[in-house]
Amino acid sequence: MAQANLPISFWGDAIFTAAYILNRVPSKSIPSTPYELWHGRKPSLEGLRPWGSAGFIHSTSNQYGKLGPRASKLIFIRYCEHSKGYVMYCEYPNKGMTEIESRDVDFLEEDFPSISEVKANLELYELRDPQGGVSITVEGETPRSYPVIDGDNESDPKLSGSCSLKEHNSQNPQMRRSKRGGIPRHRYEIEGESFMCASVDIDEPATYEEAVTSPNANEWITAIKEELSSMTKNNFWELVDLPTGRKTIGNKWVLKVKCKTDGSIDKFKARLVAKGYTQKEGIDYEETFSPVVRFASVRLILAIVAHLDMELFQMDVKTAFLNGELDEEIYMDQPEGF
Known part of the structure; x- marks a missing residue:
């Protein structure tokens, strides 16, 4: 003023x-x-x-x-x-x-x-x-x-x-x-x-160490275990000895707080991701394409359902990306703390 x-x-x-x-x-x-x-x-x-x-x-x-x-x-x-x-x-x-x-x-x-x-x-x-x-x-x-x-x-x-x-x-x-x-x-x-x-004042930890020492350590550990459980069910990895001449790819935990529309906490979410900057094209990956549905396709399906007076059900697949098949053989470090 x-x-x-x-x-x-x-x-x-x-x-x-x-x-x-x-x-x-x-x-x-x-x-x-x-x-x-x-x-x-x-x-x-x-x-x-x-x-x-x-x-x-x-x-x-x-x-x-x-x-x-x-x-x-x-x-x-x-x-x-x-x-x-x-x-x-x-x-x-x-x-x-x-x-x-x-x-x-x-x-x-x-x-x-x-x-x-x-x-x-x-x-x-x-x-x-x-x-x-x-x-x-x-x-x-x-x-x-x-x-x-x-x-x-x-x-x-x-x-x-x-x-x-x-x-x-x-x-x-x-x-x-x-x-x-x-x-x-x-x-x-x-x-x-x-x-x-904006009043939800919860710090999102940047590392695993910060998560397990934060006031919400129990919630973060539960979210991390849920992520690892999904990977185990999908046979995401196999624990092996590193072959001679191969290098491992690092990984890190991405930890986020999901909020509802009214600003209250919905859940604590953890995602294990590879450090992509350590990967080499042609060795660790070939394509960098993620299939995503076109919104026009969603509208077409909704129009067909409405026209034929059909019932429509919605579902959510947790960790859906784990259902994909990898052609490459990737060696990754074990997650920190496990």
Whole structure:
């Protein structure tokens, strides 16, 4: 807030912007970002801008003629809740504080003006009543429309050419009790759930030694034994003496904590992998291809099932990759600790 030259009254916008950014930043406690865990897709970082920086929004009003200003300087205070856009702040001489939502903003990312530097002297956009809005009347005010937007809807409504204005009278404010009903706030709902996903503070050990000495040693050892049991059932290896002239391939344990959608721990998972950088092409392997089903094939099967009114069952094969047949003869070190 000191860098942005904004007063303490903007602390709520600062917290909202910080939560917006943190939900799109990787964390050590989770394998990806909170946004990706919640939405199932990676977030886009193209629209991030420095908080409190200056930006210009072009005017669509012709009241000042051809030689009048075509844009006004505003301050970026937060991101739009339900669309890809920015909430910009300015102060009109006669209308008080105003927030403008728009996606067409030309930013000056190294310019952090104060409130007094961005007092507007022209109307930027004409207020439009969005279709499907809910009219809310407050005593002493004229009816205004607020759009009905689903909190889970991540659609990208087109904001180009119009924006919504939220006006506040900064001259002689009076305290009064509103008679209207409360409107549920969804601004921090998704961010709160994302932070809950990130609240699982369990360090994932990088080595076997760290796993057996960690506070969750019993869980990690159980996961490791389960992995070794699957390999034994599939006749994954045979314990032999190393032939003369052959070299072994190293291995390591990859240990991960799998979480549920609500952020709670699902299970501790261990996977024994070979150190691929020690393998040589033509000796230790020939192909580096992993067969993966095409999503179009999955859709085709689902369409056939729906068309013929059939029953569909889903199953999961644990350590499915162990069912493959190797043409090469591989010698690997024994797993650490066993």
